[in-house]
Amino acid sequence: MTKFDYDVLVLGSGPAGESAALNAMKHGHRVAVIEAQNSVGGACTHQGTIPSKALRHMVRQAIRYNNTPAFRDIGDARTLSYPRLLSHANEVITRQVDMRSRFYYRNQIRLIFGRGHFIDKNTIEVVSDEGQVETLTAASVVIATGSRPYRPANIDFAHPRVYDSDTILKMTNTPNKIIVYGAGVIGCEYASIFSGIGIKIELINSRERLLEFLDDEISDALSYQLRNMGVMIRHREVYQSVEASDKGVEVLLESGKRIHADALLWCNGRSGNTHQLGLENIGLETDHRGQLIVDEHYQTSVPGIFGAGDVIGWPSLASAAYDQGRSAAASARGKDSCRFVDDVPTGIYTLPEISSVGQTERELTEAKIPYEVGRAFFKDTARGQISGETVGMLKLLFHPESLEILGIHCFGAEAAEIIHIGQAIMKQKNGGNTLRYFVTTTFNYPTMAEAYRTAALNGLNRL
Template sequence: MTNFDFDLFVIGGGSGGVRAARIASQHGAKVGLAEEFRYGGTCVIRGCVPKKLMVYASSFADAFEDSHGFGWNTGENTFDWGRLISNKDAEISRLENIYRSNLTKAGVNVFPTRAIVRDAHTIELADGQVFRTKHILIATGGSPVVPDIPGAEYGITSNEIFDLDRQPGRIAIVGGGYIACEFAGILNGLGTHVLQLYRGEQILRGFDDDIRNHVADAMRERGVSLELQRDVVRVEKDGDGLKITLDNGETHVVDHIMFATGRRASTDGLGVKETGVKLRENGSIVVDEWSQTSVPSIFAVGDVTGRAALTPVAIRDGHAFADTMFGNRGVRAYEGVIATAIFTQPEAGTVGMTEAEAREQGEVEIYRSTFRPMIATLGGGSEKMLMKMIVSKTDQKVLGVHIVGHGAAEMVQLIAIPMRMGATKADFDATMAVHPTAAEELVTMRVPVE
């Protein structure tokens, strides 16, 4: 009988790895976990959490402006970047301590160092320790990709944007995904001049076209200089700033250029490929429905697998793996209907199919409403909300719901529940509206526009 030091060794202390380690330990497994940076992963340290805090910070500009129409008189408003970053750092440290504490309370052996896979059952730490383990779980997440252009080393990514000493007066953001669009909105709201460049025809590829168009128009109206079918080909130092050259020959001088041009699974130098684990061309790990790789004793969860790169998905993956392997429950992570939010300004929430995806499966009915939210009537804003519902013409099942505007993320989280249960348009129609709310549009749209 082979002697193992651990039943499970987890590489990566992000959302998926921490959840898997903690649940496995609670099931009675002896668990080790190695993390070379900070606990909490991308989401807590340099992603969702600090980003949302900065979204809140930038949204106060709207609140100050809207308040005048409701009778408030406010003095000169100033913003202190240093105070925001300091307070953000304190909150992130608090959350990281909670992650670490939860691991140790659960009985997980924590190793604050890098770990690599030596073979199907062997882990080697950077400090020289070697452990034999029955199972290995890879949960190393992903990292930003920087384009291969001259001067790219002068740029920053979403990793560094949270720790800048000073607020940029001018920034160029390269990319059209949710990270690029979210930071364009954040920095624009805080008073930075934002130039956003995307080589595609429209931002937010993969989302419903109505969301894409609505958000792009609103971003421009708010002052973001959004240029489509444009890319950066060169970055050069220019005094205290940077000169960027575009593919049409145009040049701009900015304080920073941020690349939000995709992410890559963090598998380089990890030893998994050499062990026989099958990888895709982009470095992500191929797994089956049980999160098992091509090597039976090695598993992977979260962003490193190339599945939906969302924190709740990583957490669900990790929990399902632990319950299956050590809880004798046979749990698969559910990924059928996943609600998600884009914290642009205005924010968007989406769940289910896009209109294009739904039309590929059959005939559909489209319900759509755009309107000024109530706060804008006195606040004076011109921004409109969008509500869209996609319904199967055959069985009236709701296939997708897409919202842009204040509270979109909160609304779409709740809508995901009835959609997962197979709700029909009649179920929405039979639900009493809450008035006056924006969400009531979802149960009062009666006539399809298409």
């Protein structure tokens, strides 16, 4: 039997890589993690989830302060510069890195900083930033290298006025106006953040509506709220060219429109980080986005090579990546079955935030599944009135006969937290997933969670 240096090598220390390494170690495997950046955490910690949500939190606090009369009586409205916001985000990133570094230290998992690429399917060569080379062997490899922003070749991302969702975290000024190209989750979140600190936003969307995977009513609510914050939304528009100069940025659209701003934030697509892994040496191919194709065990087409996290595409969420990494590690040690992550709630951190689980009205209608709707508006809840978080609603879709909950959609403060109550009920078996749970359960008062009871009663009154 061939003797390897490690049982499992993990490429990447983001959520998927971290959970894969810890799971393998907990089951007695020899594990090492190879990380291309100079600290752990992956894009989630350094360029994605953590910094953007830290920015959002500070903007939200400022908005609440400025919209509360009692605070306005104390002093003038508070404005935040973008560099000031970034300083808070960097503090959070530092704490995250310290915490995650301890995970590896406590579990005696070796961390190797450098770029790894395959020599063969059991051998990886790692080159450090200083040029040092180390060759490692392993019985199995988990690729969890994440993704990066897609960059079209005809846009000059080296120009100081042109940013993507990674480089925007290095912007050193607060522009008067920004064009956000791409109205997916990342684009909508940054449009919220920037408009929240008074920057004029042109949000260019190539599709018919914002975030088409959402329930139509929630998508409409997001559009209204962004416009109410001053965002100019342009649907069904595709760029033709981008011209950047010392004076600003101009985006020429295929429709003939010319949009001018101080800066451009490109948020249109992401690519898997597989281009420097030497996959050609092991006969492993990717799709057109550079993403790996895996089966229900997270194994690629090459035996012993697994993939997890953003590098395999949908749903490209940190929450899913943690579970995917654990499952990939389980498969790598020969476990016959593992959880394939396919039931993830959405969590979109716009202002206010959005979260949903289950089916939308459009999906139910197209599938010819009868349903009824129950709503609770946050402006009518005591907690919403106390906190001033009156924008938004909770929406329940349920079967009119069995009362089975078919979908839950929330738009408003703490939506990503509130959704988990309904998600837990939807997971109940043997008839436990029904609307009646919410009318036969006493909720704390006043809370945002009691919106479930209000929405359930509203729905039952429609029957």
